[in-house]
Amino acid sequence: QKEVEQNSGPLSVPEGAIASLNCTYSDRGSQSFFWYRQYSGKSPELIMSIYSNGDKEDGRFTAQLNKASQYVSLLIRDSQPSDSATYLCAGGTLNTNAGKSTFGDGTTLTVKP
Amino acid sequence: SQTIHQWPATLVQPVGSPLSLECTVEGTSNPNLYWYRQAAGRGLQLLFYSVGIGQISSEVPQNLSASRPQDRQFILSSKKLLLSDSGFYLCAYPTLAGGGGGYTFGSGTRLTVV
Numbered sequence: 597q598k599e600v601e602q603n604s605g606p607l608s609v610p611e612g613a614i615a616s617l618n619c620t621y622s623d624r625g626s627q628s629f630f631w632y633r634q635y636s637g638k639s640p641e642l643i644m645s646i647y648s649n650g651d652k653e654d655g656r657f658t659a660q661l662n663k664a665s666q667y668v669s670l671l672i673r674d675s676q677p678s679d680s681a682t683y684l685c686a687g688g689t690l691n692t693n694a695g696k697s698t699f700g701d702g703t704t705l706t707v708k709p
Numbered sequence: 710s711q712t713i714h715q716w717p718a719t720l721v722q723p724v725g726s727p728l729s730l731e732c733t734v735e736g737t738s739n740p741n742l743y744w745y746r747q748a749a750g751r752g753l754q755l756l757f758y759s760v761g762i763g764q765i766s767s768e769v770p771q772n773l774s775a776s777r778p779q780d781r782q783f784i785l786s787s788k789k790l791l792l793s794d795s796g797f798y799l800c801a802y803p804t805l806a807g808g809g810g811g812y813t814f815g816s817g818t819r820l821t822v823v
Binding site: 600628630637638639640641642645684686688694695696697698699700701702 | 741743745750751752753754755758760766768797799803804805811812813814815816817819
Protein backbone atom coordinates (compact mmCIF):
# COMPACT_ATOMS: atom_id res chain seq x y z
CA GLN A 597 0.00 0.00 0.00
CA LYS A 598 1.34 3.41 -0.94
CA GLU A 599 1.72 5.85 1.93
CA VAL A 600 -0.27 8.50 0.10
CA GLU A 601 -2.95 7.47 -2.38
CA GLN A 602 -4.98 9.69 -4.64
CA ASN A 603 -8.12 8.80 -6.53
CA SER A 604 -7.18 7.71 -9.99
CA GLY A 605 -8.01 10.16 -12.71
CA PRO A 606 -8.39 11.71 -14.94
CA LEU A 607 -11.15 13.94 -13.58
CA SER A 608 -13.14 16.09 -15.94
CA VAL A 609 -15.58 18.81 -14.88
CA PRO A 610 -17.37 21.57 -16.78
CA GLU A 611 -16.37 25.17 -16.28
CA GLY A 612 -18.02 26.65 -13.21
CA ALA A 613 -18.49 23.30 -11.45
CA ILE A 614 -16.91 22.11 -8.22
CA ALA A 615 -13.93 19.79 -8.63
CA SER A 616 -13.30 17.38 -5.77
CA LEU A 617 -9.89 15.77 -5.37
CA ASN A 618 -9.30 13.12 -2.73
CA CYS A 619 -6.32 11.65 -0.94
CA THR A 620 -5.79 9.07 1.81
CA TYR A 621 -2.67 8.43 3.83
CA SER A 622 -1.48 5.45 5.84
CA ASP A 623 1.05 7.02 8.26
CA ARG A 624 -0.82 8.17 11.36
CA GLY A 625 2.30 10.13 12.34
CA SER A 626 1.73 12.55 9.46
CA GLN A 627 0.88 15.99 10.76
CA SER A 628 1.04 18.26 7.76
CA PHE A 629 -0.67 17.95 4.42
CA PHE A 630 -0.20 19.79 1.19
CA TRP A 631 -1.74 20.19 -2.20
CA TYR A 632 0.42 21.09 -5.17
CA ARG A 633 -0.67 22.05 -8.66
CA GLN A 634 1.52 20.92 -11.54
CA TYR A 635 0.94 22.15 -15.06
CA SER A 636 2.13 19.90 -17.85
CA GLY A 637 5.89 20.07 -18.22
CA LYS A 638 6.32 22.36 -15.19
CA SER A 639 7.39 21.87 -11.61
CA PRO A 640 4.82 21.56 -8.79
CA GLU A 641 3.55 24.69 -7.06
CA LEU A 642 2.33 24.64 -3.47
CA ILE A 643 -1.28 25.89 -3.33
CA MET A 644 -2.65 24.72 0.03
CA SER A 645 -1.38 23.46 3.37
CA ILE A 646 -3.48 22.09 6.22
CA TYR A 647 -2.49 20.85 9.66
CA SER A 648 -5.71 20.65 11.71
CA ASN A 649 -8.94 18.75 11.29
CA GLY A 650 -11.58 20.68 9.41
CA ASP A 651 -11.65 23.02 6.47
CA LYS A 652 -9.22 25.66 5.29
CA GLU A 653 -10.34 28.07 2.61
CA ASP A 654 -8.22 30.19 0.29
CA GLY A 655 -10.14 31.88 -2.48
CA ARG A 656 -11.77 29.23 -4.65
CA PHE A 657 -9.80 26.44 -2.94
CA THR A 658 -10.83 24.57 0.19
CA ALA A 659 -8.69 21.89 1.80
CA GLN A 660 -10.32 19.44 4.15
CA LEU A 661 -8.58 17.18 6.66
CA ASN A 662 -10.00 14.31 8.68
CA LYS A 663 -7.24 12.69 10.71
CA ALA A 664 -9.51 9.99 12.14
CA SER A 665 -10.30 8.79 8.64
CA GLN A 666 -6.80 9.65 7.35
CA TYR A 667 -8.38 11.60 4.55
CA VAL A 668 -7.49 14.85 2.82
CA SER A 669 -9.40 16.54 0.06
CA LEU A 670 -9.22 19.62 -2.12
CA LEU A 671 -12.32 21.34 -3.46
CA ILE A 672 -12.07 23.83 -6.28
CA ARG A 673 -15.17 25.98 -6.64
CA ASP A 674 -16.14 27.73 -9.87
CA SER A 675 -13.58 25.66 -11.77
CA GLN A 676 -11.83 27.45 -14.62
CA PRO A 677 -10.01 26.04 -17.65
CA SER A 678 -6.83 27.46 -16.10
CA ASP A 679 -7.30 24.99 -13.21
CA SER A 680 -6.60 22.13 -15.63
CA ALA A 681 -3.49 20.51 -14.21
CA THR A 682 -2.28 17.56 -12.16
CA TYR A 683 -2.85 17.95 -8.44
CA LEU A 684 -0.43 16.26 -6.06
CA CYS A 685 -1.26 15.44 -2.44
CA ALA A 686 1.60 15.18 0.05
CA GLY A 687 1.99 14.43 3.74
CA GLY A 688 4.81 15.21 6.17
CA THR A 689 5.73 15.74 9.80
CA LEU A 690 6.29 19.10 11.48
CA ASN A 691 9.73 20.07 12.79
CA THR A 692 11.03 16.54 12.61
CA ASN A 693 12.26 14.08 10.03
CA ALA A 694 14.10 16.85 8.17
CA GLY A 695 10.86 18.15 6.77
CA LYS A 696 10.40 15.32 4.33
CA SER A 697 7.19 14.80 2.43
CA THR A 698 5.62 11.76 0.80
CA PHE A 699 3.70 12.38 -2.40
CA GLY A 700 0.80 10.66 -4.08
CA ASP A 701 0.86 9.95 -7.81
CA GLY A 702 -1.44 12.87 -8.59
CA THR A 703 -4.87 13.36 -10.11
CA THR A 704 -5.17 15.05 -13.47
CA LEU A 705 -8.02 17.55 -13.68
CA THR A 706 -9.46 18.84 -16.92
CA VAL A 707 -11.92 21.72 -16.81
CA LYS A 708 -13.94 21.92 -20.03
CA PRO A 709 -15.16 25.32 -21.25
CA SER B 710 13.13 37.03 -1.38
CA GLN B 711 14.10 33.41 -1.76
CA THR B 712 14.72 31.94 -5.18
CA ILE B 713 15.89 28.57 -6.41
CA HIS B 714 17.72 27.83 -9.63
CA GLN B 715 18.23 24.56 -11.43
CA TRP B 716 20.09 23.77 -14.60
CA PRO B 717 20.11 22.51 -17.22
CA ALA B 718 16.40 22.47 -18.10
CA THR B 719 16.65 19.45 -20.39
CA LEU B 720 19.33 16.87 -20.92
CA VAL B 721 19.70 13.86 -23.22
CA GLN B 722 22.50 11.57 -22.18
CA PRO B 723 23.66 8.15 -23.41
CA VAL B 724 23.65 5.13 -21.13
CA GLY B 725 26.90 4.91 -19.20
CA SER B 726 27.68 8.62 -19.34
CA PRO B 727 28.17 10.76 -16.21
CA LEU B 728 25.66 13.25 -14.85
CA SER B 729 25.84 16.45 -12.85
CA LEU B 730 22.79 18.54 -12.01
CA GLU B 731 23.12 21.70 -9.99
CA CYS B 732 20.73 23.52 -7.71
CA THR B 733 21.37 26.82 -5.97
CA VAL B 734 19.19 28.87 -3.65
CA GLU B 735 19.32 32.58 -2.89
CA GLY B 736 17.88 34.71 -0.14
CA THR B 737 18.24 32.16 2.65
CA SER B 738 21.04 30.58 4.62
CA ASN B 739 21.54 26.92 5.54
CA PRO B 740 18.21 25.72 4.21
CA ASN B 741 17.21 22.08 4.09
CA LEU B 742 17.49 21.01 0.45
CA TYR B 743 15.89 18.09 -1.34
CA TRP B 744 16.26 16.22 -4.60
CA TYR B 745 13.10 14.55 -5.91
CA ARG B 746 12.56 12.56 -9.09
CA GLN B 747 9.30 12.24 -10.96
CA ALA B 748 8.83 9.41 -13.41
CA ALA B 749 6.38 9.98 -16.25
CA GLY B 750 2.81 10.14 -14.94
CA ARG B 751 3.86 9.49 -11.37
CA GLY B 752 4.33 11.32 -8.10
CA LEU B 753 7.57 12.55 -6.62
CA GLN B 754 10.13 10.21 -5.11
CA LEU B 755 12.57 11.65 -2.58
CA LEU B 756 16.14 10.80 -3.57
CA PHE B 757 18.34 12.82 -1.20
CA TYR B 758 18.03 15.53 1.38
CA SER B 759 20.57 17.72 3.13
CA VAL B 760 20.29 19.68 6.37
CA GLY B 761 23.68 21.41 5.95
CA ILE B 762 27.04 21.56 4.20
CA GLY B 763 28.46 18.09 3.67
CA GLN B 764 25.40 16.42 5.21
CA ILE B 765 23.61 14.11 2.80
CA SER B 766 20.93 11.53 3.52
CA SER B 767 19.95 9.00 0.89
CA GLU B 768 16.41 7.74 0.75
CA VAL B 769 16.71 4.99 -1.84
CA PRO B 770 19.66 2.88 -2.97
CA GLN B 771 20.41 3.74 -6.57
CA ASN B 772 22.85 4.81 -9.18
CA LEU B 773 22.94 8.42 -8.00
CA SER B 774 24.80 10.45 -5.40
CA ALA B 775 24.46 13.95 -4.00
CA SER B 776 26.79 16.52 -2.52
CA ARG B 777 26.46 19.85 -0.79
CA PRO B 778 29.77 21.65 -1.18
CA GLN B 779 28.40 25.05 -0.19
CA ASP B 780 25.56 26.30 1.98
CA ARG B 781 23.30 27.16 -0.93
CA GLN B 782 24.44 24.58 -3.48
CA PHE B 783 23.14 21.04 -3.92
CA ILE B 784 24.48 18.74 -6.64
CA LEU B 785 23.10 15.47 -7.98
CA SER B 786 25.55 13.19 -9.75
CA SER B 787 26.00 9.85 -11.38
CA LYS B 788 29.13 8.15 -12.66
CA LYS B 789 27.26 5.96 -15.15
CA LEU B 790 23.67 6.60 -16.14
CA LEU B 791 21.12 3.84 -16.59
CA LEU B 792 17.97 3.94 -18.71
CA SER B 793 15.96 3.85 -15.47
CA ASP B 794 17.51 7.17 -14.41
CA SER B 795 15.32 9.01 -16.92
CA GLY B 796 12.85 11.38 -15.30
CA PHE B 797 12.11 14.89 -14.13
CA TYR B 798 14.55 15.94 -11.40
CA LEU B 799 13.43 18.59 -8.96
CA CYS B 800 15.32 20.46 -6.28
CA ALA B 801 13.34 22.00 -3.43
CA TYR B 802 13.64 23.97 -0.21
CA PRO B 803 11.09 24.41 2.60
CA THR B 804 8.57 27.15 1.94
CA LEU B 805 6.97 27.09 5.34
CA ALA B 806 8.48 27.78 8.74
CA GLY B 807 8.76 24.61 10.76
CA GLY B 808 9.24 22.48 7.68
CA GLY B 809 6.76 19.68 7.47
CA GLY B 810 7.13 19.32 3.79
CA GLY B 811 5.76 22.44 2.17
CA TYR B 812 8.23 23.13 -0.60
CA THR B 813 9.22 25.57 -3.25
CA PHE B 814 10.57 23.67 -6.23
CA GLY B 815 13.06 24.70 -8.85
CA SER B 816 12.06 24.59 -12.49
CA GLY B 817 13.45 21.07 -12.83
CA THR B 818 15.68 19.15 -15.21
CA ARG B 819 14.10 16.71 -17.62
CA LEU B 820 16.63 13.93 -18.16
CA THR B 821 16.30 11.38 -20.93
CA VAL B 822 18.81 8.55 -20.96
CA VAL B 823 19.12 6.94 -24.38
